[in-house]
Amino acid sequence: MAQQLYTLYLTSNFTSIAESLYILPASSNSLVRLTIAYELRAAAEAELLKHSVVISAETLYKDAEEAFMGLETVLGEDEWFFRAAKPGLFDAGVFAYTNLLLDDGLGNGWSESRLRNTVLGKQKLVAHRERILATYYAGA
Secondary structure, eight states: OHHHHHHHHSSTHIIIIIIIIIITTTOSOHHHHHHHHHHHHHHHHHHHHTTOSSOOHHHHHHHHHHHHHHHHHHHTTOSSGGGOSSOOHHHHHHHHHHHHHHOTTSTTOOSSOHHHHHHHTOHHHHHHHHHHHHHHOTTO
8 A cells, every 4th residue: 555655664664664674684784774775765755656746645644544444344343354254365465454554563663653543543453453363373
């Protein structure tokens, strides 16, 4: 999602999360680190600009709110999407996205937490993530 690109690479989360995950482990050379940082941010910006002539945080966050609301509606009162007996590929995709945003162990944490807070406000999605964690990652 575009919102995740923006939130991770073009806000203060770049320093608090992306840097510790992607840049610092890649090299101890400061010039290499600077180059990687520049390239990551430039790639995220270029990807976002493919879909709009301007990058608008307000538009991105509004779209994210609508998308998460839609996911909550589709999930409804069921444990898994589309009333499946067990989690499927769609559940895995939603989990991959929500788990990243809700993981407290990422880097130094989400310094810009608007997108994270949007997911936290969707209790059905939070419960969905918790079910997958409990079912498949209990020992992790």
